[in-house]
Amino acid sequence: MRKAERTKQFIIEKSAPVFNTKGIAGTSMNDIMEATQLAKGGVYRHFASKEALSLEVFNYLSNLMHDGVTGAVREIPTAKGKLYGLLDFYDNRILSKWGGCAILNFGAEADDTNPVMKEKVRAAIHRFKNRISKIIIDGQENGEFSKDFDAENYAIKVFTMYEGGVLISKIENNPEYLHHIIAMLKKEIEPHIL
């Protein structure tokens, strides 16, 4: 019973970069067998279907990113520092690893065809935005940021510019685009610092 859980996690981790780069429709169970070096039966014992596996893979990637930000930000005392830490994390960790942002990849594929995945992506976007706006509101409450810092607007800006930045950086094969976008987002914090 313990082995099963380890193997299941192993399959998710090995499958994640495959789904994230090739897409759900573009990934075959043979790709998963190759990535895990398991036979069909070994994979299907732990997942009822390719769709079920893809959903767990998205959960895994979404949590990986979320927990990564949590770790990168936890010990920073100021709200401004937390925002910078969060933005730096997104700047550094995404592009070269695992084929980019899972929200972008799974979201763009699923939006018109896969309501279950779409709902998962929706929840991930909410978590993304809420974390940013919470940092800003905390910063306002402790006197770091002025009241004219619109938390929701800024959160949306970060999300959209980040996703667009991942897209353009990947298509252009140039991480400088995302780096530049992160720099712009940092600069927009400044006017609201008290």
Place this chain on the structure above:
Amino acid sequence: MRKAERTKQFIIEKSAPVFNTKGIAGTSMNDIMEATQLAKGGVYRHFASKEALSLEVFNYLSNLMHDGVTGAVREIPTAKGKLYGLLDFYDNRILSKWGGCAILNFGAEADDTNPVMKEKVRAAIHRFKNRISKIIIDGQENGEFSKDFDAENYAIKVFTMYEGGVLISKIENNPEYLHHIIAMLKKEIEPHIL
């Protein structure tokens, strides 16, 4: 010989929303047969492969958007008006029609797996950005905009926030997100108006 060209265009137009919503890997030639009401041979007479068709579909969608903006902007005399017209076009025409932005859909699918498509998306992004920065530079030359209006930065902002806005609006099933983003982008023009 004339019929062939008409049929080819017909296939492209009918296939475009299918590819744009289901993705390339997610679209089968049976889907194309259903959309066009043609038999296999009737499609393959005009396109060597599914991949060839998908490339022409992306060209079609990219040009459709580009020409749409051109038309929406042509008779507007001022640079500010042109920027507003362009932004309004993107606000209104994309979401409900054909499954969203082709650059986003094809780009997110192709970036890691399809170098030919990737190059086409790259060219489309360049055209998108260049049009915006050209309007700004023209506006600076005719005295509408101040010199501190960074054309390249603003073009990148429009692209990234727009693509991110399409993504979030589609996932949330709410065009207000994109509408709000367009409003933010308009507001950012104001400080640079002379």
Place this chain on the structure above:
DNA sequence: CCAAAAAGAGACCGATCATTCACTTTTTTA
């Protein structure tokens, strides 16, 4: 260390995939 239970292997299934091609129908040209 052994028996029971769990995990993994891999042949096999029908469906569907992209693509081909001999043939019929339609369009074009003279």
Place this chain on the structure above:
DNA sequence: TAAAAAAGTGAATGATCGGTCTCTTTTTGG
């Protein structure tokens, strides 16, 4: 309008798809 050329049909192909199931191997608990 008739012959030639072009366009469209649809059955057939082999590969690959996701998924199943029986059997072997490994792990687990006593």
